[in-house]
Amino acid sequence: MSKVIDYDVQAGLTKKPIWLRISPPGGDIYTSVKASLRSRELNTVCEEARCPNISECWGSGTATIMIMGDICTRGCRFCAVHGGKPISLDENEPIKVAEAIREWGLKYVVITSVCRDDLEGGGASHMASTIRAIQRRSPMTAVESLIPDFKGNIDSVRTIIESGPKVVSHNLETVKRLTARVRDSRASYEQSLCILKKCKQLSSEIYTKSSMMLGLGESEDEIIETMSDLRSVGVDILTMGQYLQPTASHFPVYEYIHPEQFEILREIAKAMGFIYVASGPLVRSSYKAGDLFAQKIIPKPACI
Numbered sequence: 302m303s304k305v306i307d308y309d310v311q312a313g314l315t316k317k318p319i320w321l322r323i324s325p326p327g328g329d330i331y332t333s334v335k336a337s338l339r340s341r342e343l344n345t346v347c348e349e350a351r352c353p354n355i356s357e358c359w360g361s362g363t364a365t366i367m368i369m370g371d372i373c374t375r376g377c378r379f380c381a382v383h384g385g386k387p388i389s390l391d392e393n394e395p396i397k398v399a400e401a402i403r404e405w406g407l408k409y410v411v412i413t414s415v416c417r418d419d420l421e422g423g424g425a426s427h428m429a430s431t432i433r434a435i436q437r438r439s440p441m442t443a444v445e446s447l448i449p450d451f452k453g454n455i456d457s458v459r460t461i462i463e464s465g466p467k468v469v470s471h472n473l474e475t476v477k478r479l480t481a482r483v484r485d486s487r488a489s490y491e492q493s494l495c496i497l498k499k500c501k502q503l504s505s506e507i508y509t510k511s512s513m514m515l516g517l518g519e520s521e522d523e524i525i526e527t528m529s530d531l532r533s534v535g536v537d538i539l540t541m542g543q544y545l546q547p548t549a550s551h552f553p554v555y556e557y558i559h560p561e562q563f564e565i566l567r568e569i570a571k572a573m574g575f576i577y578v579a580s581g582p583l584v585r586s587s588y589k590a591g592d593l594f595a596q597k598i599i600p601k602p603a604c605i
């Protein structure tokens with residue numbers, strides 16, 4: 302991580318280190334939630350993005366529901382979600398999601414979506430309807446909204462904020478130098494920072510959150526610069542985890558970051574003023590998001 306290398310050439314990493322080896326998902330709660338999802342034709346990013354923490358999070362009362370279908374209009378090189386022509390919106394989806402969450406008794410839920418550049422406002426109104434439906438049926442459930450960049454449409458961001466989520470999350474994903482290679486060409490580093498900044502401007506009560514994947518070829522200095530950029534727009538919560546290549550056609554893993562390095566980066570981020578940092582090889586954007594609120598880790602935010 303200490304130097305910048307031309308990583309058009311794959312590093313040839315064929316074997317995962319021991320700290321990335323996990324057991325297959327399972328257990329009674331996992332099986333029950335999965336059956337309920339299938340019966341309602343609902344998707345989760347936990348499954349679509351092949352999250353290694355799926356059993357742990359579902360078992361602790363946290364889930365990430367992916368609405369508006371499972372086909373994305375973009376083609377980021379890191380993402381396991383399929384791209385192509387998306388399906389028509391299911392007008393009953395907000396109610397289906399809300400009823401499922403009430404049935405599971407979730408204490409915390411993350412609502413995210415595929416990118417829907419084909420829809421007016423990027424589908425923000427549909428996401429807002431889902432958030433409101435959850436709040437009506439499960440008023441004790443905290444809702445986090447993990448949003449796309451909506452092509453920079455601030456009205457779409459406002460629509461989400463006005464629906465009342467506790468946290469609004471948007472993932473920067475990687476450092477500035479790598480953004481054009483890793484993310485879809487319609488995304489940009491600057492646009493993502495602008496979206497996060499606007500969330501704070503629209504509501505000082507909203508907690509904002511972002512996530513980074515490491516092991517793509519970034520240097521430590523670039524990671525620290527990215528942390529600083531996120532703090533400059535008021536981001537409260539940061540998660541950092543190891544990038545894992547979904548298939549051979551996706552962006553290659555350049556290196557596996559040691560858990561000790563993740564801990565060093567966590568301490569650097571905390572010193573910058575993030576009010577919560579999750580950093581580790583298996584950490585993902587929504588990792589232990591429910592525990593964050595259940596344990597009241599987040600204090601009243603200071604003015605930024």
